[in-house]
Amino acid sequence: MIEIRNLSKRFDSNIVLNDVSFQVNDANLVVVLGPSGTGKSVLLKSMLGLLPVDSGEVLFDGKPIQSASEREIYEIRKQVGFVFQGTALFDSMNVADNIALPLREHTLLSSKQVKERLCNLLEVVGMADKSHLYPQSLSGGMKRLVAIARALALNPKYLFYDEPTTGLDPLMTDRVVALIKELKKSQSNSGIVVTHDLETAKAVGDEIYMLKKGRIRRLARIEKESYD
Amino acid sequence: MNLFRFIGEFSSFFFRSIFIRWELRQTRYRIIRQVYEVGINSLPIILTVAAFVGLVSIVQTSYQVAGTMPRYILGATVSRMVMIELGPILTALMVSGRCASSMAAEIGTMRVTEQLDALEIMAIDPYRFLNLPRIVGMFIALPVLTVIAEFDALAVSGAYAHYFLDVPFGVFNYGLTHFFFTRDFFGGLFKSLFFSVVIATSGCYFGFKVKGGAREVGRAATYAVVTASLLVLVVDFLVALVIFG
Numbered sequence: 436m437i438e439i440r441n442l443s444k445r446f447d448s449n450i451v452l453n454d455v456s457f458q459v460n461d462a463n464l465v466v467v468l469g470p471s472g473t474g475k476s477v478l479l480k481s482m483l484g485l486l487p488v489d490s491g492e493v494l495f496d497g498k499p500i501q502s503a504s505e506r507e508i509y510e511i512r513k514q515v516g517f518v519f520q521g522t523a524l525f526d527s528m529n530v531a532d533n534i535a536l537p538l539r540e541h542t543l544l545s546s547k548q549v550k551e552r553l554c555n556l557l558e559v560v561g562m563a564d565k566s567h568l569y570p571q572s573l574s575g576g577m578k579r580l581v582a583i584a585r586a587l588a589l590n591p592k593y594l595f596y597d598e599p600t601t602g603l604d605p606l607m608t609d610r611v612v613a614l615i616k617e618l619k620k621s622q623s624n625s626g627i628v629v630t631h632d633l634e635t636a637k638a639v640g641d642e643i644y645m646l647k648k649g650r651i652r653r654l655a656r657i658e659k660e661s662y663d
Numbered sequence: 664m665n666l667f668r669f670i671g672e673f674s675s676f677f678f679r680s681i682f683i684r685w686e687l688r689q690t691r692y693r694i695i696r697q698v699y700e701v702g703i704n705s706l707p708i709i710l711t712v713a714a715f716v717g718l719v720s721i722v723q724t725s726y727q728v729a730g731t732m733p734r735y736i737l738g739a740t741v742s743r744m745v746m747i748e749l750g751p752i753l754t755a756l757m758v759s760g761r762c763a764s765s766m767a768a769e770i771g772t773m774r775v776t777e778q779l780d781a782l783e784i785m786a787i788d789p790y791r792f793l794n795l796p797r798i799v800g801m802f803i804a805l806p807v808l809t810v811i812a813e814f815d816a817l818a819v820s821g822a823y824a825h826y827f828l829d830v831p832f833g834v835f836n837y838g839l840t841h842f843f844f845t846r847d848f849f850g851g852l853f854k855s856l857f858f859s860v861v862i863a864t865s866g867c868y869f870g871f872k873v874k875g876g877a878r879e880v881g882r883a884a885t886y887a888v889v890t891a892s893l894l895v896l897v898v899d900f901l902v903a904l905v906i907f908g
Contacts, residue, residue: 485780509786523781527769537785540689 442491453649466640475629516586576607594626680794697800717816738838750813755858759891763866767887770870801863865891
């Protein structure tokens, strides 16, 4: 379980997160909805200790990340798969090496075992024939699928998606949404999806929160008026 | 004040990059790759520059001593010039122009495209993943390049003396070997170890510091080369003071 307690973050006079509190229960996918520029990505990065917060804390299974040592933070992060909005794939590596990197860094798997796991992950995201390609020769949607495969490499307990469907065509959006739902069902991950897209939020979320003007509130149901 | 702050940040960046768990099982391939990047890929330009260094040295030395000193002095003077100063410093300056900028641009681009954040989130220390192989790779490759450049410069200057200045190889070689001091050779090599540290650290440091977009990446590449070149000259003076002063 992830608990976010009274998280506040400002950039100069701009208050991005103001006393934000919520929790992500096990096997639950929480959607944080909000218009562009409201600080959804800042929320995710603050939760993982990538950005320092002004106050508040985030607990992963009771362990606070803000006061953890560097080694403890890395241990917590090993339980998290993160899909970046811009995918953040390593452009000096091909698809296979991108996905295999966490396995080579954090496990003692043999080359054969890494290859097997890699094939499995590529099958899951439907990119089995693209392993030799470099990110620059992939479409935006394909990059997103590779990023999801990389996030899954270490069998993480939590999956964080930062705008997983932004900029994708309708077909690819459906594919990514279906994959997120399928992963939740098959792997029972908990996670957070931040998005500004109402349809994605409706499709994948067990619980939905709205982040606006630094404040977060839970929505009983999503309507277009939620944005207003 | 800013200068002291820079020195502090630069030094701590270097120590943070080196004094960590090396985890050689994962890091060794990246070190080998950097040795290849710096060493093999810089070889053509280094050989070309070293050849011209040898030519300029022999022509100017000949101009200064012709008719006033024995001809073997050419071998002695050129070899000491090349080993003490010209070989190490020109190799370092060429490598800093070629490698510090590319390191800063590569890491800077990784910063603006969130690839460094991705490393952090995957619990991979970017200092170990990016800086350590670059610094160690440069530390291995630059002294080797320096020795190759020195041999190249001396061979070319010897050939020029033989064919154009009427100084037989034997006479040139006599000057070179009889006035050879191991301190000259190892002093130059010792300098190149320090040069490797400042060049690689500059490239990584300015890459890590990038905030913004393409313009800042370009700026980082420029800062990296300028700083690396300047630090090479400063270190050259300090090490010369200790060894030869």
